[in-house]
Amino acid sequence: MGSDATGRTTFFDSVDDVLARLGEVGYLASTAVATTVFLADRLGKPLLVEGPAGVGKTELARAVAEATHAGLVRLQCYEGIDEARALYEWNHAKQLLRIQASQGQDWDATRDDVFSEEFLLTRPLLTAIRRDEPTVLLVDETDKADVEVEGLLLEVLGDFQVTVPELGTITATQRPFTLLTSNATRELSEALKRRCLFLHLDFPDAELERRIVASRVPQLGEALAEELVRIIGVLRGLDLRKAPSVSETIDWARTLVALGLDTLDDDAVRRSLGVVLKHRADLVKASSELRLN
Amino acid sequence: MTATTPERGLPAHLVDFVQALRRHHVDVGPGETVDAAAVMAEIDLLRREQLREGLAAALLRRSGQRQTFDALFELWWPLGQGAALGEVALPYSEDGSVDVDALRDLLAELLVDGDTAALSELARAVVDGLGALGAGRGPGSGGSGGEGRDGQGGPPSGFSSYQALNSVKPETLLARVLAELRTRRQADAADSPFAEEVARRETRARIAEFRRMVQGETTRRGSEIRGREAAARTGVRRQAEQTDFLSAGADTLADLRRRVAPLGRHLATRLAARRRRAHRGPIDMRRTLRRSMSTGGVPVNLVHRRPRPGRPELVLLCDVSGSVAGFSHFTMMLVQALREQFSRIRIFCFVDGCVEVTDLFTPGADLAGILTEVHSRRGLVAWSGHSDYGRAFERFADRWPDAVTDRSSLLVLGDARTNHQDPGLGVLGAVVARARHAHWLNPEPQRQWGTGDSAAIEYGRVMPMHECRTAAQLAGVVGGLLPV
Structure with a gap:
């Protein structure tokens, strides 16, 4: 593991290094795959992988995580997925219990208390950003999600930071290696594509x-x-x-x-x-x- | 990197390349160009395949653009200059001319082995030895390497893949290669029609691949003589949108495309918004609890879950007969735009038969190609080749009874000219009754509806019909369709 000009740690040294290490964990990559993985890692950009089902898009993320001993955080997209499932939400039931348990206590203290880390439920995107260890973030089947979720992804993948109003802005200490997959059932928005490197993964030769x-x-x-x-x-x-x-x-x-x-x-x-x-x-x-x- | 670009440096060459892509209507923004430069800083420039993949990752945004990219990449970052011959050399007969029979033997052998690397080297040698036009043409003009050419006459004035392929005639090798494969196979397994068929198709694909290699090499060699720009103009297949289907000028078409593309998204959001406010879902415990905080944890107001924004289903029925040929490109453009926005879309085309063509509309696919492909589908023309709406609707209702459901919107695109045949109102009526929405877009001016063999008035009673002759009208129709 080396580091690039800005001091960010990178996973791979060269394209051949990618090929070799993915090969070790049982993923035989083509030049195209190895090159784009290397570049995504070096340039710190998310990698958008598009292609027919069953050519190993999801498998690629798993292999990268395994080869680099990074943790894999996976966000599976589906119709109707929203912020509460992708980013974070407050644990309301627990907050209620806390309020009821502290009957008679000063309001300010209670308020500060219930909007603290303890009551935050992190979902995949926030989890990936908050992790201190090397992380591979997989956003699977991005095309299944609704257009509004793309907006959310834009914000998160652009700067790798999330603003929780009650807690402040959380910035990634370690930019996760991000991989988005799509079966191209619908065209993703131009803005999202512009933030990513693009790889069309086709049938191998x-x-x-x-x-x-x-x-x-x-x-x-x-x-x-x-x-x-x-x-x-x-x-x-x-x-x-x-x-x-x-x-x-x-x-x-x-x-x-x-x-x-x-x-x-x-x-x-x-x-x-x-x-x-x-x-x-x-x-x-x-x-x-x-x-x- | 190449002899023609030294003094302006690599960044200028990259910008040149990007501009060539733009001229071929691959939209590359300045941001992507900067990415591409960053890619070039990271990658070993001597590894050509890595450079190709790296640039593609930074510059391309959809898979349909790859073909154009590859063709231009070959011109801007060529494999080498001159003949660039490998280990496979052409056989020469005693008088110094290329021994075509021996060459065909060699080609047959490589086709049997399926050795792609050797085939591509042979393609290069073939273009060098047999494809040269003009001054340099003659016995052994290619030689093996550079010395042969320098000795004989001047440099060639051009290269022709037609000339090269015409002397080798790779297609005629099919039978021979198959016979060879058969004898090899018989050694270990019983012969079967299946194995034969697999071998035939595989060999055909290899021969086609060899042709492509020869054509690619011809373009590369030609570009050294005529310059990259000229080679790119003629040698690189144009991307979909600018192929002229009809008289519309390039500007008109570009304008049309700019206007049509957002319509798909517009229509999609309209449908989505409509469904979202449709009706309430089950109780949302989380949000109910959250709201109950203002009442001390007692859930006074129930919050219902929003209905899941189910995906709109769209069924398109397009007339592609001769009478609406001018409208066809327009139809295809609209269909393509819709295809990119809807995941649940089914596209049917009809003349007097009806076929499903959903699979043809992949993102970034070549529209002209699609149209040709549509017309070659079996079942599109059942009888005369003149449009027969009644028969087409009947076939549609028969073969795909499940295509239109109470969740789908039906769009019919056509001029409603039935050639005095039965308009099939009953069948269409039944389909329309099942659909959630149904609309007909007619490219004819409204005053001509009902004249001659037009059944527009009758169809207009079954489902709302809209005049749709220009992009502006189409925008109006889509805007007015399905009011929120």
Whole structure:
């Protein structure tokens, strides 16, 4: 762990360092991933990762946290998430108890007391900012949240500080390494994108995917893994509703191991294709176009 | 970094590059340019792939821009100057000309192996040896390395991927590569149509990749002769928005886009606001307790949870027949803008059949490409290729009965000219009855409604119809739609 010009500690020394250390924890990164992770770390900017489901966006955050021995703080976005779930809220029930317990006490003292740290419930964003240890903050599926939450993220990710009216402004002592993911179901606002480095994480090339399969499912033979990746590549070329991604490739490899198959003949493919293609229409289409029937 | 930019330095070169991106309508702000400069300070500039990814991370904001970026990157940060040949060399026959048969053997071998690195080296050699036009053309003009070219005639006046590919004809190698793969396969497994089909598709993809490599290399070599700017103008595929669908000038289109893009968001917030004040949800314990603090902890006023701002669902039905061709780009632009704002949107296009095309509208996708793609979808044209609203609506209601529900808003875009066929009012009426809102946007002037084969008046009784000929009118319609 080194430090940059402003004295902030950084996680990585070089792009190769990123590649090596992510590799150690089992995440095989492409040049694109390693370069952007390195830059996000060096420049202290959040990294926005966009791409289809199942290519390892969330996994990347986990791997970075593990490789750098940092704590992972995760904010899962969903429809209707608000400040109280993302940032902080006051523990009202506890505050009430406190007030009732101190009947007859001076009001000023009580007021100062109930709006103190003890009654603050920190949610992921505030937690990440207040942590003193190295932290990886993962904002997952940002596109699922409503537009108003983006405004909140802007404020937090811009300066890494949060203002709680009763407590004052809390500034991050350690800027967390921030990773936002998005499935691009809707376009995020221009303002948010401008604050981030952008990485489009796509399906890996055949060579990298073979290595991923080999590292995740080592029981699968090399020849079979190669065959598997070839077929996946062809399936991605078809016009399917949901193209198979890396997680499906790995699932398929595990299935083949579990079934004890050592060759990928027509019958094996026919039996296990459901692991890869999750829509019935896709299955039908792939079978007919690839003459599986 | 390259021979043409030394005295102005790296920052100036970066700014040049950014300006080229802007000319290709990739919006890059000064902030991003500063980021890119910071990236260049952090990264090892000799590692070209890292530089490419680093600049992309700083400069791009959506995935659809990557293609343009890559093409321009190749021109502004080229792999090298001149032939830049690798280890794969072209075979030459005795009289000094390129031995095309041997070359094809070599290519077939590489295609069988699927060796991408070697293929790209071969592509470079092919452009050098077979793609050169003009003075430098001739036996061995490329040679292996630089010396061959210096010896023979002048430098080439240009490079042609057409000429290079025409002599190699990679497509015709398909059968041969497949036969080779088949014999390899038979060694260990039984033959099957499936394996054959996989091999065929894979080989086809590799050949297409090789073509792309040759074309990319042609652009790079050409840029050394004609200059980057010229190469960028002709060699880099334009991004969506400026392809001329119709007579509208570039400025008009740009203006249109500026006006249409915010409309999507506008419509989305309108729908959201409407739902938010819809009705009360269950009791919110937290907020009730908080409010009870003013009454000494006795919950006097109950606070209800706000209804979850569910996502608006939008169903679009677009006429893409010949009679509304001029309107199509407009439709596509609007659809694209809406697609970026709504996560639950389904897009259908019809002529006299009906197809779902939601998957085509990915962020930043090429609009011209989408339109071509839409027209090549099977099922769009069922019979004559003239619009038949009745049949199209029937097919829509038949195939996707679950598309329109009581939570969805339905938008129909079309001129309501039915070619004197049955307008299918009954079917449409049933769909409209199910939808929460339904609106029809018609690109024809209102005074022409109901004339000739127009069924606009009849449709107008089933669902509200709005005249929508210009961007301004569209803004008005969207503003007036769904009053809060």
